[in-house]
Amino acid sequence: MDTPRTLFDKIWHAHVVVDRGDGHHLLYVDRHLLHDGSAAGFARLRERGLKVRRPDLALATPDHYNSTARRDLDAIADPQHRRLVEAIRNNTRDHGVRLFYLDDARQGIAHVVSPEQGLTQPGVTLVCGDSHTATHGAVGALAFGIGSSEVAHVMATQCLWQRKPKAMRITLDGTPGPGVTAKDLVLAIIAHIGAAGGVGHVIEYAGSAIRGLSVEGRLTVCNMTIEAGARAGMVAPDDTTYAYLHGRPLAPEGAAWERALAAWRTLPTDDGARFDREVSIDATRIVPMVTWGTSPEDAIAIDGRVPDPAEARDAAKRDAMRVSLEYMGLTPGTRIEEVPVDRVFIGSCTNSRIEDLRAAADVVRGRTARVPAWVVPGSGLVKRQAEAEGLDRVFRAAGFEWREPGCSMCVGMNGDTGAPGQRIASTSNRNFMGRQGRGVRTHLLSPAMAAAAAVTGRFTDVRRLASQGA
Amino acid sequence: MEAFTTLTAVAVPIDLANVDTDQIIPARFLGRPRDQQRGAMFHDLRHAPDGTPHAGFVLNRPEYAGARILVADRNFACGSSRENAVTVMVDNGFRAFIAPSFGDIFFSNCFQNGVLPIRLPAARVDALRAALRASPGATITVDLAAQTVTGPDGTRDGFDIDPFRKDCLLRGVDEISLTLGYENEIARFEARRRIEAPWL
Numbered sequence: 001m002d003t004p005r006t007l008f009d010k011i012w013h014a015h016v017v018v019d020r021g022d023g024h025h026l027l028y029v030d031r032h033l034l035h036d037g038s039a040a041g042f043a044r045l046r047e048r049g050l051k052v053r054r055p056d057l058a059l060a061t062p063d064h065y066n067s068t069a070r071r072d073l074d075a076i077a078d079p080q081h082r083r084l085v086e087a088i089r090n091n092t093r094d095h096g097v098r099l100f101y102l103d104d105a106r107q108g109i110a111h112v113v114s115p116e117q118g119l120t121q122p123g124v125t126l127v128c129g130d131s132h133t134a135t136h137g138a139v140g141a142l143a144f145g146i147g148s149s150e151v152a153h154v155m156a157t158q159c160l161w162q163r164k165p166k167a168m169r170i171t172l173d174g175t176p177g178p179g180v181t182a183k184d185l186v187l188a189i190i191a192h193i194g195a196a197g198g199v200g201h202v203i204e205y206a207g208s209a210i211r212g213l214s215v216e217g218r219l220t221v222c223n224m225t226i227e228a229g230a231r232a233g234m235v236a237p238d239d240t241t242y243a244y245l246h247g248r249p250l251a252p253e254g255a256a257w258e259r260a261l262a263a264w265r266t267l268p269t270d271d272g273a274r275f276d277r278e279v280s281i282d283a284t285r286i287v288p289m290v291t292w293g294t295s296p297e298d299a300i301a302i303d304g305r306v307p308d309p310a311e312a313r314d315a316a317k318r319d320a321m322r323v324s325l326e327y328m329g330l331t332p333g334t335r336i337e338e339v340p341v342d343r344v345f346i347g348s349c350t351n352s353r354i355e356d357l358r359a360a361a362d363v364v365r366g367r368t369a370r371v372p373a374w375v376v377p378g379s380g381l382v383k384r385q386a387e388a389e390g391l392d393r394v395f396r397a398a399g400f401e402w403r404e405p406g407c408s409m410c411v412g413m414n415g416d417t418g419a420p421g422q423r424i425a426s427t428s429n430r431n432f433m434g435r436q437g438r439g440v441r442t443h444l445l446s447p448a449m450a451a452a453a454a455v456t457g458r459f460t461d462v463r464r465l466a467s468q469g470a
Numbered sequence: 471m472e473a474f475t476t477l478t479a480v481a482v483p484i485d486l487a488n489v490d491t492d493q494i495i496p497a498r499f500l501g502r503p504r505d506q507q508r509g510a511m512f513h514d515l516r517h518a519p520d521g522t523p524h525a526g527f528v529l530n531r532p533e534y535a536g537a538r539i540l541v542a543d544r545n546f547a548c549g550s551s552r553e554n555a556v557t558v559m560v561d562n563g564f565r566a567f568i569a570p571s572f573g574d575i576f577f578s579n580c581f582q583n584g585v586l587p588i589r590l591p592a593a594r595v596d597a598l599r600a601a602l603r604a605s606p607g608a609t610i611t612v613d614l615a616a617q618t619v620t621g622p623d624g625t626r627d628g629f630d631i632d633p634f635r636k637d638c639l640l641r642g643v644d645e646i647s648l649t650l651g652y653e654n655e656i657a658r659f660e661a662r663r664r665i666e667a668p669w670l
Binding site for chain 2: 017018020022023024026028030037040048050057065078080081084121123124129130131133144145146147148149150152153156157158159161163165195196199200226227229230231252256257259260263295297316317319320323411412413417420430432433434435438439
């Protein structure tokens with residue numbers, strides 16, 4: 001009998017073009033996502049007089065530098081940023097790469113757009129010059145972020161030199177309680193294994209709590225894999241995955257669908273396959289989470305308190321906590337629910353899909369935002385769907401800003417940033433110092449929790465809000 | 471690409487774990503051309519909001535001027551894939567990083583820019599940083615062929631490196647040219663893929 005293999009093993013070995021015999025493999029890339037930060041990759045290609053080898057396997061959309069106030073080039077104030085957005089248009093035209101530009105309803109965050117179009121499929125290798133490429137593992141793909149040199153390498157060769165990472169499985173069993181979302185699961189995972197816990201590994205998420213998630217929820221979990229230090233996270237494809245993909249514009253159809261489906265069904269990890277590391281987490285014990293510090297591992301339960309550095313496990317951790325707390329302007333022992341927020345951001349490749357907006361709108365409906373709050377849909381199609389469901393009216397009636405798709409305040413590259421000292425409840429993925437603008441204090445949480453913070457003006461346990469009704 | 475063989479240089483210690491690439495180069499500088507990014511290295515840790523340099527921050531201290539090696543803590547350069555985190559350090563003279571662990575994407579990006587990231591056990595990295603703090607401006611020697619790091623006190627540590635990466639660094643190999651040499655293998659793979667997975 002064949003040795004049992006993991007999902008990751010199967011995809012890896014199906015993509016080896018050259019095995020040097022020294023642990024390094026030339027790996028074939030099935031899908032390459034490009035965005036307005038990809039100009040350096042194109043420049044490198046141009047310097048050498050090379051063309052994109054397989055433009056048919058690439059998809060481009062501006063997301064980092066475009067304005068979320070208005071969907072046109074003139075709305076971009078900074079001329080350098082405008083040039084980068086123009087560059088993706090010109091470069092994709094020169095190389096024959098498909099582009100969803102600003103005037104295309106399908107434009108949006110690359111990591112939202114590709115699954116939405118059905119371009120992200122089980123068993124594929126997918127790369128992008130962006131660390132949140134891990135997102136795409138949610139449908140059973142091997143997807144990871146690369147730098148601009150490797151972007152140029154993929155453009156020129158459709159391959160990458162890679163050493164096989166180790167495999168880790170994180171099993172979440174049990175049914176999470178009400179109000180507990182995919183975002184809470186992944187924040188709890190990162191708090192458990194640490195921001196460096198996954199370094200050198202590919203993580204497969206398994207267990208009944210993961211199986212019970214929609215594909216959108218799985219996208220959220222895989223998205224933040226990089227915040228646990230691992231380059232790629234994945235979930236084995238199942239009927240939930242196939243139902244999600246079926247009928248999407250770039251998914252196979254007809255006989256090709258049947259053939260693809262038969263191949264996809266062979267992908268899940270075999271019984272008895274060995275992982276280099278196994279972690280088990282009881283999902284029934286996870287509650288809504290919020291981060292207090294400047295690393296994504298600094299997540300606590302919403303009914304918890306800001307931790308005390310005096311209780312840190314070692315001196316290095318104690319010092320790091322002191323630096324974080326000073327930056328965040330928090331006092332140890334404070335109940336996190338007593339902390340007021342200045343602003344709310346609902347968006348990013350972590351949490352800007354239709355389910356996220358529905359969850360936030362359910363909390364907002366009939367209430368009023370106490371602080372400035374933004375909703376930035378992940379794509380033009382998410383926006384259109386939300387408007388068809390009347391979610392935009394719910395948000396607007398409550399005083400939220402309803403904006404155009406893009407990365408926006410998750411990374412602030414387009415100028416969507418907070419003011420120094422502002423405390424932002426954010427559905428994004430990184431609470432690093434200065435991430436949302438210099439001196440800005442970022443707290444990560446789920447869309448429902450962000451909505452609860454918006455309507456109360458402080459961190460609030462969404463479960464209590466839900467039980468009170470509107 | 472410039473080859474990497476041996477390097478003896480002033481080394482600077484950074485005593486923080488989980489330094490993310492947003493700290494190495496904040497996002498607001500990424501839209502600039504590379505030749506306008508040099509001053510952005512660790513910008514917000516090096517400067518007060520009014521632009522005044524923080525005299526105490528290690529990279530501002532004159533003893534470490536000309537440093538080409540950085541000795542960091544656990545999970546150095548985690549977070550964003552921005553290759554600017556490597557290039558801004560290269561443009562400020564750095565060619566080698568030593569840490570117990572690195573962000574995976576940064577680690578790969580180093581090799582694309584002729585930079586050597588070295589993983590050593592945490593206790594050894596702690597000792598190196600302590601030695602550099604005790605004698606600011608001291609040098610470290612990195613010998614890639616021998617795979618050794620020699621600290622200020624002469625202590626020598628061996629390090630592991632992937633043979634492929636080592637060879638590329640030693641010879642200054644351009645990876646794209648190398649891979650284009652495998653055109654036949656790539657074309658064969660693509661032909662097989664068209665038959666086995668035609669829906670792609």
